[in-house]
Amino acid sequence: DFREFMTLRMRLTDLERNDRRRIKHEPFASEQERRQAMRELDRRIAHLRQAEQQHPCRQCPDLQRHLTWGHRWARETRELERVRHRYESRTGSVARQFDRICGVLDTLGYLERAERNGRTDYRLTQAGQLLRHLYSELDLTVAQALREGVFDGLNPSQMAAVASALVYEARRGNGGEPRHYPGGHRGAVAQAAERLRAIAAQVSDLCEDAALEEPRQLDFGLTDVVYEWAEGEGLYRVLYGTELTGGDFVRNAKRLADLLQQIAVAEPYLGEGSAGMARTARLAMEQVNRGIVAYSGVD
Numbered sequence: 001d002f003r004e005f006m007t008l009r010m011r012l013t014d015l016e017r018n019d020r021r022r023i024k025h026e027p028f029a030s031e032q033e034r035r036q037a038m039r040e041l042d043r044r045i046a047h048l049r050q051a052e053q054q055h056p057c058r059q060c061p062d063l064q065r066h067l068t069w070g071h072r073w074a075r076e077t078r079e080l081e082r083v084r085h086r087y088e089s090r091t092g093s094v095a096r097q098f099d100r101i102c103g104v105l106d107t108l109g110y111l112e113r114a115e116r117n118g119r120t121d122y123r124l125t126q127a128g129q130l131l132r133h134l135y136s137e138l139d140l141t142v143a144q145a146l147r148e149g150v151f152d153g154l155n156p157s158q159m160a161a162v163a164s165a166l167v168y169e170a171r172r173g174n175g176g177e178p179r180h181y182p183g184g185h186r187g188a189v190a191q192a193a194e195r196l197r198a199i200a201a202q203v204s205d206l207c208e209d210a211a212l213e214e215p216r217q218l219d220f221g222l223t224d225v226v227y228e229w230a231e232g233e234g235l236y237r238v239l240y241g242t243e244l245t246g247g248d249f250v251r252n253a254k255r256l257a258d259l260l261q262q263i264a265v266a267e268p269y270l271g272e273g274s275a276g277m278a279r280t281a282r283l284a285m286e287q288v289n290r291g292i293v294a295y296s297g298v299d
Contacts, residue, residue: 020038127147163284189223225242
């Protein structure tokens with residue numbers, strides 16, 4: 001029929017245009033292999049050309065008029081194939097991405113496998129419920145830090161200082177370290193920061209192994225500034241000697257206050273003995289969200 005005839009012509013065009021170009025540019029072990037591939041292509045083209053020439057539609061007296069519509073059908077068919085291929089490739093990509101993410105979460109204990117109707121499924125663990133209630137760019141690192149007790153034993157100002165690394169990112173890429181760690185390099189803040197770095201590195205390694213995009217690195221460039229602010233210092237004093245603008249500080253402080261609030265209300269998912277840490281997070285949020293930070297509408 002005419003559809004079969006047009007399909008032959010489409011296959012012939014593909015071989016003559018696309019396959020010739022592919023063989024010309026595709027690497028071969030030797031030129032002899034390239035010539036062999038080209039000869040095989042010529043053989044297939046000759047076979048299709050003969051089939052197209054001998055097709056019954058060639059005998060139709062109105063063939064040229066029918067070909068006008070046939071070419072339109074061919075264009076629409078190619079477009080449909082292109083869209084279908086793009087959809088299938090994207091769907092497959094999303095499915096693979098989802099499986100990789102589930103694999104990382106399973107490894108860390110946020111998901112557990114369950115057999116349902118003969119197939120493997122996942123369900124949330126208690127840790128998964130915690131992660132589900134955290135909304136942060138580094139939510140997995142936050143959840144791991146909470147589970148491993150990074151913030152345990154810190155006072156509100158210290159907790160705010162350490163947590164600032166989870167929300168802050170220097171604009172000019174020159175952050176990473178504070179001017180000094182409150183309490184010194186052997187103090188509680190510095191030690192908690194080191195533990196947080198180790199957790200972030202673990203998460204990053206797991207993502208890399210799973211061929212997932214790695215989360216951004218922690219940035220402790222705001223640690224000392226946040227500590228002084230949480231201790232009650234004024235805006236001018238905490239920004240003195242830094243390159244931060246008032247707007248930058250307020251924006252990051254509000255993001256930090258939001259994260260601390262999330263940690264505070266996540267107490268039911270933190271396990272036994274978490275009441276003290278949740279209370280510290282609530283106090284830290286209040287000490288950060290004061291003055292111009294509380295009154296500002298900057299997000």
